[in-house]
Amino acid sequence: MKTTLGIKRKLLLGVSLFFNLGVLFVFKYFNFFIETFTEVFLLFGRPISYSSAQLILPVGISFYTFQTLSYTIDVYRKRIQPTEDVVSFFAFVSFFPQLVAGPIERASNLLPQFQKSRIFNYTKSVDGLRLILGGLFKKMVIADNCALIVNNIFENYTDYSGSTLFCGAIFFGFQIYGDFSGYSDIAIGTARLLGFDLMKNFNFPYLSKNLTEFWRRWHISLSTWFRDYVYIPLGGNRVSNSRLIFNVLVVFLVSGLWHGANLTFLFWGLIHGIVLIVTVFVGKYTKLEALLETQKSIFIDFLRIGITFFTVTIAWVFFRAETITEAFGYLDQIFSKSLFSMPQGNKKFLFFLILYIFIEWIQRDRSHLLDISYIKLKPIKYLIYYLTVFMIFNFGAELQTFIYFQF
Structure with a gap:
């Protein structure tokens, strides 16, 4: 009887995985694999004709697909009980604040919140409004201003010096951070106003001292998803060195592919995987990481943060x-003699970004950018709020589409 039940559970899990991943594959990756397949044949002198599927990618399909998958897998693993409340389940899948770009919620956290009554909580609502205000600042002042600069530099990268291109990569790093963490803050804040608690998705990632820490702070809902449903099932880090390398590379290649059907995303994932492997083995065999952690030196901390930020910035290219060709061309132009020249334009905004990171450094132990509940003087608090609103209205750039809406 137990054997039959086990087979039935595995069959249902298989059906769920096949359906969810199948839909994701058709909409997001079908054309990519067909084109790659034909290019391989072309390399061997065997050109074949094909026709691509003209499909419109549903907004946020990667996010709610992973959300439903986590529910199915957690039920299979008996970590949660299957819900009999159909309305709550579909509300969990289609919860509007985080539907199109996350955070990718777990059923164990969000689903029970639909099944209990909620009472207005003034403290949570105020914090939700702070999150929304901080998210709007990140999106409209940081990300959208960066986008205007980034689009121009990347589209005309052959016309600029290496120093300007490096600044362009830095601007993109802040664009995608302000864009995505801004959306997450708005989503979490909106949910909080409605009495729901969503998981934290960003935790000041550009203050990370190594790449491992970066992935604990960046897009936390996705990195923990891959950890729990891909990395650990593959064996995690309790394996041989060769298997550990394989596990890490699989996770980051899949992560790259999750972001889009393009070789550039795979290469981005590969860079992070390789650097992370090197970081892990250097720490494991030289004890360098443990030694650095014991050093109470702000200079060493800033140096490590700078090295990590540089690595992440290069990968952002x-x-x-x-295309891969464009990315290597961009990097080739960066690491030329002109890297040491004075960058062209936008120096004031670069200084503003440095100032912004300094503010994040001050807030690094708080839950989010505008978590200023520790300030007791109300005039100071309201000055910060009004200054933020003023900057949004006066320095917010032309509206740009959220980057992660394409995923």
């Missing part, structure tokens, strides 16, 4: 570029 592949994320932003349209």
